[in-house]
Amino acid sequence: MANDAVNRDRALAEIARRVPAQRVLTSPAALSAYASDALTAFRTVPEAVIVVESTDEVTRVVRTCAEHGVPFVARGSGTSLSGGSLPVAGGIVIALNRMNRILRIDAEERVAVCEPGVINADISRAAAAHGLYYAPDPSSQPVCTIGGNVAFNSGGAHCLKYGMTSNHVLGLTVVLPDGAVARLGGESLDGVGPDLTGFFVGSEGLFGIAVEVVVRLLPRPESVRTVLAAYDSLAAAGDAVARVVASGLLPAAMEIMDALAIEAAEAAAHPGYPAGASAVLIVELDGEAGHVDAEFRRLLALLGDSGARSVRPAADEAERARIWKGRKSAFSAVGRLSPDYIVQDGVVPRSRLGAALAEIDLLSQAYGIRVANVFHAGDGNLHPLILYDGREGGALERAERLAGEILELCIRMGGSVTGEHGVGVEKLAYLPRMFSSDDMSLMRAVRDAVDPAGLANPGKMLSPT
Amino acid sequence: MTSHLQPMTVEALAQAVRDHARVLPIGNRTKPALTRVSSDVALIETTALTGIVEYEPAEYTFTALAGTRLSDVSSLLAAHGQVLPFDPTFRDAGATLGGTVAAGLSGSGRWRHGGVRDFVIGIRFVDGAGRVIRGGGKVVKNAAGFDFPKLFVGSMGRLGAIAELSLKVFPWPGPSVTVIAHMRDMAAALATLPRIARLPVVCDCIDLVPPANLLMRISGEESALATSVDRLRGALGGEAITLDVVRGAEEERIWEAAREFTWATDHLLVKVPTTLTRARVLETSLAMTRAVRRYAAAANVAWIAWPFDEDVAILDSVLTAANLSGVVLRGDEPRARLGVDAANEFGARVRRAIDPTGRFDV
């Protein structure tokens, strides 16, 4: 321990010579702001936060950490829901949010080259002038960074049709945990040799720090049509999803919210969802106008037959924006219903959605804990929000136990413990339930080969053996 | 004497790997240049490891053993109105699913919805220690653990032996039509490409083929296809010399040629990932050679057929000059890689972990 402290002080002294003092934060007040990510039940105060401004600085800081054996955690906006950007004890945080320049937009090639701290929504904003946009749209897109998206392979409502972050990242420049710099992929949609870019995406900061990200841009769809259908039960909404899927339509998005989530969203964002509904289903189609018009007619007919109590197509862009505002504000809105909550992110096979939701409801009753459901129905990605009051003794533990049962349920049904929020620290115990000991040992071996000293975001994703 | 094994089970595949110091998994050898190795390397053929292990049409995913033929996968999917939208290459020639993923090959359809990397969601493979490892899963969305399924795309059998794969699939996109714009020359066509790629008309494929024809396939609602065609016509009008619209068997033949590379027989076939800008440079150099060139996915890939009687060193230096890498798929050429072949420190570390003794490094 004493040795660690000596090393850390040496490392910090060296960093202080290379990075201006105002960007080396060490005061308790400053550090406290970085002690958690959006999973606030976990807190670790770092030794220091280094606010870097260039690739060169990242490389120097990482090299210094490597020389002195100091662990580090990269941080974008700190919106991780799994403890991914939680600092590690005795380590430093490398804050990337000032590296927020879009270095280049090439409209002809349809790519944008970004620093890691670029805010997701800023890419589409900058690309709009060229009629282009960046497709992955996590609900946190007004604040989360592309670097964080890369680390977690983040998704969004529209990944049903367009895929996750991974499907839109063409190339990366990364600083490996010992400070070596590697370039992965490039600007082409195709590549030669193992897909290293794809392998780095979703590695939760364990392979080092992405300092440059090349993303693919798409033409803004000419037409976007959205419909809101209300149901008297969650199961009926789930059945409607199955029908849409079976019809051969490929919606851009298909989202469900249950009564509690509707109530919360209504109070927070006033999206005008039908009063008294037990569930709402949002379906969106996009593409070339003629095709979308024909598909939308089919969709409306199908939903009309699905036992919905109302089917309301968005009349204009303003109404569409309202529908989405309600959906995208759901997490924070639920936050108003309860002092604390845990968001789960398990995935079940799409045909098991109804069964999974029924079981979650039973668990919620058995535990006497309220659970709100907002989820990416089209791809079976659940987001149960487990409400609790952290001031009540044992409440967090009970909420965590319930969350654990939901994860077990997803594994049992042949799904996954996380669709897009990552394992982080939160689901450390559950990854080994999904994978065999051989699978886990190879993941550890890969991590050890990439980061022999184990300094990049240690204690995340892979539990110590 | 090369040993040549044909395991019938995943466990036998793992055993075969454990039994040999140097191995190369092979499928049906539709890309023979990728499987040319010295005689001390044991070839482990996956063609007896066949069968769709799991397919629930309502899930839009399937799991199959690595040696399953793409043609079998495609017909099963078609019977349920589903497709692999990336037009997997060498399907009719007998390509296997494992070989397609390992070779990292996507056909023209990759333009609209992504390539093979974008559809692989789960894998079981044998690592260098001879263990059967699982990565990814069977659900379309999954962020748990490192993304081994993607890592194996393009691994060319040099990282591990793929035993089983899970892929997501899409609904059949509806009837299609292909617009052929005959352009003045390749350079003019390449200049037009970026504009086409940004039209609101959503093309499945945008290919450029000799002499200078832009091929644009559109699919969707029958009632809306005519409008899409008219819009492409309008957008291209001034620049195209003539414009044809083909459907049915004639259209099918065009895309079959693209998928099966029937236009590239008796040549060295080379895949070169590129970008529009680099494709223009490449085209300028190749126009002075006897190479047959096709550009797919709005020039994100160049497929080059190089005459057997031309010196490959010329192609190699053209690629190097354009800062491009190529991989030889067919033809008698000792080098599998042409052009730039930069060492990658990240890749090297990952490889060391998966295959510490270099069993697959052949």
Ligand SMILES: Cc1cc2nc3c(=O)[nH]c(=O)nc-3n(C[C@H](O)[C@H](O)[C@H](O)COP(=O)(O)OP(=O)(O)OC[C@H]3O[C@@H](n4cnc5c(N)ncnc54)[C@H](O)[C@@H]3O)c2cc1C
């Ligand atoms: C209200 C709300 C809604 C959300 N909605 C969604 C959603 O719809 N879909 C979804 O997928 N997620 C969602 N999230 C989760 C979160 O926003 C995403 O995980 C996001 O990608 C995190 O980005 P960040 O910049 O905040 O990253 P951080 O939280 O700062 O970091 C996340 C992880 O990435 C690592 N990291 C950060 N930058 C880099 C880098 N440059 N190189 C390597 N590693 C790096 C960190 O070490 C950490 O492990 C939501 C979160 C909130 C609070």
